[in-house]
Amino acid sequence: MADDFTAKLDSYLDGELRADEIKAVGLHVRSCPACSADILSRVQLKRAVQIAGKRYAPSAEFRARVRRKIAARPRFSPVRVWLTAASTIAVLLVAGLLANYVGNQRLERRHAFSEIADLHVATLASPNPVDVVSTDRHTVKPWFQGKIPFTFNLPELSNSEFTLLGGRVVYLEQTPGAQLIYQVRKHEISVFIFQDGAVNPALREASGPLRHVSFNLQSWSDKGLRYFVIGDASGDDIRNLADLLKNAAKS
Amino acid sequence: MEVPEERLTSATFEELAMPLFDQLYNFAHWLTQNRSEAEDLVQETYVKALKGFSSFQPGTNFRAWIYRILRNTFLTSRTGLKATATVPLDVDDAPEVPAGPDTPETIFIERSQQQLLQGAIEDLPLHFREVLLLCEVEEMSYQEIGEALAIPIGTVMSRLSRARKALRENLRQKLEGG
Numbered sequence: 449m450a451d452d453f454t455a456k457l458d459s460y461l462d463g464e465l466r467a468d469e470i471k472a473v474g475l476h477v478r479s480c481p482a483c484s485a486d487i488l489s490r491v492q493l494k495r496a497v498q499i500a501g502k503r504y505a506p507s508a509e510f511r512a513r514v515r516r517k518i519a520a521r522p523r524f525s526p527v528r529v530w531l532t533a534a535s536t537i538a539v540l541l542v543a544g545l546l547a548n549y550v551g552n553q554r555l556e557r558r559h560a561f562s563e564i565a566d567l568h569v570a571t572l573a574s575p576n577p578v579d580v581v582s583t584d585r586h587t588v589k590p591w592f593q594g595k596i597p598f599t600f601n602l603p604e605l606s607n608s609e610f611t612l613l614g615g616r617v618v619y620l621e622q623t624p625g626a627q628l629i630y631q632v633r634k635h636e637i638s639v640f641i642f643q644d645g646a647v648n649p650a651l652r653e654a655s656g657p658l659r660h661v662s663f664n665l666q667s668w669s670d671k672g673l674r675y676f677v678i679g680d681a682s683g684d685d686i687r688n689l690a691d692l693l694k695n696a697a698k699s
Numbered sequence: 700m701e702v703p704e705e706r707l708t709s710a711t712f713e714e715l716a717m718p719l720f721d722q723l724y725n726f727a728h729w730l731t732q733n734r735s736e737a738e739d740l741v742q743e744t745y746v747k748a749l750k751g752f753s754s755f756q757p758g759t760n761f762r763a764w765i766y767r768i769l770r771n772t773f774l775t776s777r778t779g780l781k782a783t784a785t786v787p788l789d790v791d792d793a794p795e796v797p798a799g800p801d802t803p804e805t806i807f808i809e810r811s812q813q814q815l816l817q818g819a820i821e822d823l824p825l826h827f828r829e830v831l832l833l834c835e836v837e838e839m840s841y842q843e844i845g846e847a848l849a850i851p852i853g854t855v856m857s858r859l860s861r862a863r864k865a866l867r868e869n870l871r872q873k874l875e876g877g
């Protein structure tokens with residue numbers, strides 16, 4: 449039979465009740481056969497799930513791989529060390545290096561875009577994603593004054609599906625910029641604005657819609673500023689927000 | 700796992716993150732149900748967490764923070780998108796019912812039944828599976844679960860209660876079905 453205490457039994461076993469409630473439930477369970485049988489059954493399920501849930505273990509090889517990936521980087525890049533050592537026989541290798549250089553540039557661009565994606569993800573994962581919390585562009589825009597070395601215009605959203613959630617100052621390779629968070633249909637979208645001359649050249653080449661593994665992204669340059677719009681919203685939503693920003697920049 | 704501010708040096712990330720490696724992997728494997736996808740997910744989580752470490756607020760919960768990164772990464776993967784296609788509503792519907800003295804879980808003390816239980820957990824919808832595992836296996840507090848899943852504590856409690864109910868039902872069906 450369910451009674452007033454039934455609903456508290458899980459919280460009791462999970463250790464989530466206040467001291468006075470723990471005492472009350474404990475007293476009741478001792479005098480109520482239904483609740484004591486019930487609680488026994490819940491404890492057994494809890495224990496069983498705890499044991500059965502520890503099911504998968506990573507391989508030692510995989511652990512070592514991840515540890516290497518996150519370990520502090522060596523002071524000199526292997527390429528540079530290798531170049532110095534090889535300078536005496538460089539002539540033979542020039543052709544090979546040129547081919548590598550072209551390949552590396554492409555790789556660098558992909559890498560640079562994943563930094564934009566990571567900034568976006570890290571913000572969403574942060575307990576305080578924005579430093580200025582406001583849906584009003586007239587509050588958010590002036591907040592950035594004196595914090596970043598440029599100004600920008602934000603679009604009027606009253607006739608759109610987008611909501612401004614707020615903004616924060618963000619750094620991309622030591623370059624300060626603005627990050628604005630918008631929401632559309634429960635998806636959060638980041639807009640990053642940096643001075644175009646200050647961002648990685650690899651990021652300056654690309655324009656238009658781009659694909660990232662998990663996100664849609666638009667990037668363009670206007671009046672010396674470089675814009676990135678990124679999120680897991682649809683490509684159409686990303687483009688619509690980009691268009692709103694482009695129009696706002698004209699005014 | 701609270702982190703005092705002065706300890707936040709570059710070396711700290713590895714010190715904080717590597718001890719969680721086994722449990723993050725276990726959780727990732729439960730989410731993806733596949734070894735190589737779980738490895739990709741864990742690796743991506745560590746790389747993202749390292750890069751975003753400067754945005755981690757000292758004094759807050761590191762474990763909840765990195766679980767949240769793992770889960771966000773999973774949700775945007777193909778498997779994650781498929782798994783969230785059917786999301787149960789967080790409505791507080793049915794009143795709490797007793798687990799009952801002769802519900803099937805009393806049998807699970809026996810080791811031979813472990814596979815059946817694992818199958819029943821596997822069959823839970825993603826939103827039930829994750830909240831149950833964080834509570835029972837990771838032994839997180841409701842507060843910590845709320846941070847990891849980005850949901851309020853009230854929702855943690857109702858989801859957990861529904862997850863347990865669904866698990867009991869899954870078990871009952873598996874036992875009756877043979």
Ligand SMILES: [Zn+2]
Pocket residue numbers: 451453454476480482483484
């Ligand atoms: Zn009772």
